[in-house]
Amino acid sequence: MKIEILGTGCKKCKDLEIVAKEAVAKIGGFHSVEKVEDIQKIMDYGVMSTPGLVIDGEVKSTGKLLSVDEVIALMKG
Amino acid sequence: MWKEAVDYLTYNLLSLEGHAGEALNFFIYDTFKIWFLLVTIIFVVSYLRTHFNTEYVRAHLQGKSQLYGNVLAAVFGIITPFCSCSAIPLFLGFIQARIPVGVTFSFLISSPMNNEIAIALLFGLFGWKITALYIGFGLLVAILGGFIIGRLGMEKYILMDVKPMEGELDEVKITLTQRERLQEAYDYTKEIFQKIYLYVLLGVGIGALIHGYIPADFIARYAGADNIFAVPLAVLMGIPMYSNAAGVMPLVEVLTSKGMLLGTALSFMMAVTALSLPEAMILKKILHIKLIATFFGIVGLGIIGIGYLFNFIL
Numbered sequence: 001m002k003i004e005i006l007g008t009g010c011k012k013c014k015d016l017e018i019v020a021k022e023a024v025a026k027i028g029g030f031h032s033v034e035k036v037e038d039i040q041k042i043m044d045y046g047v048m049s050t051p052g053l054v055i056d057g058e059v060k061s062t063g064k065l066l067s068v069d070e071v072i073a074l075m076k077g
Numbered sequence: 078m079w080k081e082a083v084d085y086l087t088y089n090l091l092s093l094e095g096h097a098g099e100a101l102n103f104f105i106y107d108t109f110k111i112w113f114l115l116v117t118i119i120f121v122v123s124y125l126r127t128h129f130n131t132e133y134v135r136a137h138l139q140g141k142s143q144l145y146g147n148v149l150a151a152v153f154g155i156i157t158p159f160c161s162c163s164a165i166p167l168f169l170g171f172i173q174a175r176i177p178v179g180v181t182f183s184f185l186i187s188s189p190m191n192n193e194i195a196i197a198l199l200f201g202l203f204g205w206k207i208t209a210l211y212i213g214f215g216l217l218v219a220i221l222g223g224f225i226i227g228r229l230g231m232e233k234y235i236l237m238d239v240k241p242m243e244g245e246l247d248e249v250k251i252t253l254t255q256r257e258r259l260q261e262a263y264d265y266t267k268e269i270f271q272k273i274y275l276y277v278l279l280g281v282g283i284g285a286l287i288h289g290y291i292p293a294d295f296i297a298r299y300a301g302a303d304n305i306f307a308v309p310l311a312v313l314m315g316i317p318m319y320s321n322a323a324g325v326m327p328l329v330e331v332l333t334s335k336g337m338l339l340g341t342a343l344s345f346m347m348a349v350t351a352l353s354l355p356e357a358m359i360l361k362k363i364l365h366i367k368l369i370a371t372f373f374g375i376v377g378l379g380i381i382g383i384g385y386l387f388n389f390i391l
Contacts, residue, residue: 008165039169043239048131048170050163063130063158064261 001031001075006042006052012065013051020053023071031075080106100289107281107327111201112274118197119269122156124262127253129156131167134184139174144224146180151219154187155212164359172239179227186376187219190351194273195322199346202330210387211343218351218379225375226368234365276324284331291335307341308384312377315348322349340387347380 003020007013017035024031036042036054045054049063053074060074087093087102134153138146164185171181191212199208253261304310318325326346333342357369 010163039166039237042166043169043173046132046170048135048163048166049158050166062132063163064265 002056003031003033003071003075004054005033005035006045006047006054007035007050008037008039008042010050015065016051016053019066019068020071023068023075026068027072027075079110096289100285103288104281104285107202107284108278111198111277111281111327112270114201115194115197115273115277116266116270118200119193120262120266122193122196123158123265124258125156126158126265127258127261129153131157131163131170135170135174135176138171138176138180138184141180143177143179143227144220146177147183147220147223147227150176150180150184150223151187151216154184154219155191155216157184157188159188159192164356165363168360168363169237169239172235173241175241177227178232178235179223179225181223182226182372183219183223185372186222186351187216189353189356190215190219190347192322192350194269195326195346195350198277198323198326202326203333207339207343211346214343214383215347215351218347218376218383222372222375222379226371229371231368231371234368235363236365237363273323277327280324280327284327287328287331287335307338308344308388309381311341311345311384312348312352312381315345316352317354318349322346325349338388339391340384340389343387344380344384347383348377351376351380 003024005013005017005020007016013035017033020033024033042050042052045052045059047059047062051063051065052059053061053066053071055074061070066074083102083106086105087098091098091101093101134150134157138150138153141149168181168185171184172178196208196212199211315325326349329337329342329346333339352373357373360369
């Protein structure tokens, strides 16, 4: 799976990146976590409240810092 | 009931009298009342918010006519969250959806001004009438401010090139269960409360000291009816205080009880929430200084006008 964290550099965005990496470590397997800071790309996803979480090109969450378990649930669901 | 309980505690159990008793009574009463209101109101607002996120607002503002768009944007501003860190994506996202600059500014003025923390504090400290006046006039400033900015033709001062989206914009759909919404509201309430409870404590604490020890006409001499510059001065002082709204508002309440005019207090509180220096710094990355100055100027003048109006009629 390809996980993208959309955020321009606010604290919550950085925290969500760490959470996403922890989730990947916990669930195992090969998944990439990428931080997207380019505002134009964030706009292309139609997201305005950061941080955003995108899994395989689909926006799953906006504007909140998820917990590790929540990210895992989104990856599975 | 709460009032009687606190009275009993301070005057009977601790048998305090005079200044000390009054200060402690005020401190305990106000702190817990405000904490309770904060938690309740933030929870309700953040629950409602799970239904109206920024992406939803954008989809609904798209293609609306000028003035109607301004009104709608200002009203949406009440419910949606605002964090200066998301000001840029928000601004660009609105422009991208071809929402006019003026409508975007209506939202940008209303959203921080009508934030749930300020509303909860106002309600707890001043009662529903002042809260309603604050929200009503806050909306008026947002609507007119945005409308005027829209008329000034300032699109050229947006420094970043935004490609407008073709056609209607798809809403980002994220479906949540009732449980998830409540959980989200709970998490958010906890997060905000942890961030501000100390400021409230501090603000009410200092307020309690003023309440108990400083004579009633002391403030009136400096910020009362005689000083015609009180309103603009209050607005200027409010600009750097954004992050501390939770601590500042309890102080304002005490100052009004010591003779500061209500209009002056209202202007000050609006300046604290609506004119934020950090937000201006962030917006400077994408907006020309002229546009930011216009934005601050129009909102500042509007708030000052409201202050004078209130001092005059109340």
